Each structure stands twice: as C-alpha cells, then as structure tokens.
Amino acid sequence: MFITVLRSLAFNIALYVAFLVISLLLSPVLLLPQRTVLRVAKIWASSSLWLLKVVAGVDIEVRGREHLPQGPFLVASKHQSALETIALVTLVPIPTFILKRELMWLPIFGWYLNRTGMISVDRGARAAALKSMTKYARRAIALDRQIIIFPEGTRRPVGAEPAYKWGVAHLYDALQVPCVPIALNTGLFWPRRTFLRHPGTAVIEILPPVAPGLPKEAFLAEISARIETASNALVAETQPS
Template structure:
C-alpha cells in the first residue's frame, strides 16, 4: 500500500507540475509579482495532494515569527519537500539555488522570471559577491531570500555541514534572519521513492540577534537549527531508522585507506 500511494502521488505531482507550467506560460510576459500567488497556490496544491494521497500532512510552528518585508530565511534541507512547501507560507520567496536549475525546460524559465538567485559553485569568492548583490536587490524589493546553509540535502541525524555563505548574507543584508528547522527527511527521504505517512513539523524560530560578528553567525545558526531538528526527530524512531538506512544506501562508497 505504501508503494502504491507513493507511486500515485508521484504521478499526480509531476502531472500537476506540468499542468501549471503550461497553463501559466502567458504569465511569463507579465510583471514577475503576478507569479508569486500562482506559485503559492501550486505549492498548497502539492501539500493537499500529499496529505490526501500519501497521508503526509504538515504542522507549521512559529508563523508569527515571520516579520513583514524583506528578510533572510536559513532553512534546514533534508528533503525535496521544503523546496516547494516553504513557497506556501512566504509572500514573495526567492531561493538561493544552484545555477544548473535555470537550464531546466519550462521550470527554469519561471525561476529566471521571478529572479531566483543562481549560484555558480565553481566560481569561488566571486559567487559570494554576486549572490550578496542579488540578495540585496531582492530584500530591498520586499522579498524573502531563502537559503539552505548546508548547500545540499542532509538526512536526519547526519553531521551538520554549514557553509559560510549564510554568514556572508547575514552580514551583507542587515535584515532579520529566521532559522527554520524541520523533520521532512523522516517522511520524504533523500533519493527514496517512498513518501511515508505522518506529519512534517516545520519550526520557524525567532530571528537571530542583530549585529552578530560574521565569524559567530554559522555557529549560532547551526546550534539553533540542529538542536530544534533533534527535538523534532525525537519520538519518530522508526521513521528516523528508515531515513538513516536510505541515506546509507545512497551514500558514495568509502575509499579504502592507504
């Protein structure tokens, strides 16, 4: 039954995505702000399908911690789930994402049109400068800039690997920085086809203190997010074990010691 429900959701998810991408093509000629309500409706449709078909719901905690206007959102990244789910709660979200996504047919056109911030990971320090410049423009226009501080998905319980890019943005933007913890990887594991029933809990915490020294930002952010993720994972031992098993199967083989 789990396989059947997961397969049905996958079919509906991609069919729904294709339908929205094609139906909204005329909006690519309109001002970008028209696309955000559409994206929010698409994201909420996905969450509804996930709940009805796969039995996976969501609980949002701390929505009242979201201030008005431009801000920086630093979210844990365990699954593909949050790449669309966070769109459902922010008015004008802009993601920091890898440059390759802009080349996707149709989908990449929308990413470019709304002004997503693409990062060339091979560009080194110049990529950080370009990212900060683009992010300043977005928050000045009232957008919420969303970054995954570890740069890629990490399964529940994996050692954290926070990068310095989030500290660079914190120091450059001078806007509230919201830490976000979640447990999506328990139910939508990385590189797994199965969507397990349950409730994804998303905890939106109060903003980081203002004027933190840049060298302290990563440490403070990591402690807040990882401590909260550990609390959200507690009590889900079976799901945690399954997520860990999936992560181990997808991990690259270790090189032999010499």
C-alpha cells in the same frame, strides 16, 4: 509497506502531472509582472502539498508562524527533503531562493525560476559566486523580498553530521536584516534519493529571528546550534506512522 509504495508512486505521478498542467496552462503569465508569476508558483506549491496529504498521507504541521517578521528578511533553513522547498514557497510572502544555477536550465521549471527572480549560484566559482549572490540578494531585499538559503548547501539525510557553509554568514552580514532559522524533520517522510513517501505528520518549526549585528562567526555558531538542536528534537519527537 506495499501500500506505501503504491501511494508514493501515485503521488509522484500526480505531482509531475499537476506541475505540467498548471505550468503549461498558466504559461501566458510568464509575460506578466513578476509578482503575478509568483502567485502561480504559490498555487503550484499549495496544490503539491494538498496532493502529498491526500495521496501519500503526509501532512505538514507548521509551528512558530508568529516568528516571521514583516518586510524583508533572511531565512536559514535545515534541508533534508524537497518538501521544505515546496512548503517555504507557501510560508514566505515573497520568497527568493538561493539555488544552484543548473536548475535554471531546466525546461519549464527553469523558466518560472528565472521569471520569479530566484538567485542562481555557480558552485564552482566560489568567490565570484559569493559576490554575485550578494549583489542580487541586496536587490531583492531592496524590493522587500525575503531571501531563502539552505546553509548546508544541499539536502542532508536525517542524523547526518551538520555541514554549515560560510555563505549564510556572509549574506547575514551583508544584508543587515533579521535571519529566521528553520528546523524540521521532513527527511523522515520525504527522504532524499528515493521515491517513497512515508505517511505521517512532518513538522516545520520557525524559530525566533536573529537580529542583525552579530559578528559572522558568532552568527554561524548561533544558527547552526539552534537549527540542529531543534531539528534533532523534532526527529526524536515525530516518527513516520
């Protein structure tokens, strides 16, 4: 346990230092086209995953890459950890995250979120937030980007009761593109609300896409069942070393 604490502490320090170095040294790209700024985001994400493996001993296995469609699509991912947020930047060609608007206000990090075209949501606005989210998501889809949403809205601890929100079904119905469900067990290795990182191999599993056209209620039932079943299987299969 003592070694895990030391490695976790070292990783967290390295993660923030690397972010500051990369984001500040490459900050002139903020004046360049959006796709160039996205490349910097992918460099940061890849370096973060490398640090996680080398310093904290947490590797990532990605299954089902063949299920990612070409062109624009919607991603509905289980959310247990910050780990999948970083990993999805590297896995999805032109990622567009749906995220809470407070993140856009952060110094430096928020600048990159704004310049890379992420979609912020005011959680307190409800109907207005849903309308705004849909408008900007349609614009991103028209540019052949991929929309990433965490259907439960926030990180959930491993084993917690599922809490899927209506927003993902609304986007699926409005965008009329395939939806790719993603299951994972990352919360075993990078738990929320703690600095500890437990060594082992986290698994992110990309499931077969759901074609557009289902009724919203049927779609929400379908993806929640598939994501939860696959995530529970991964948690049972893989434990931290």
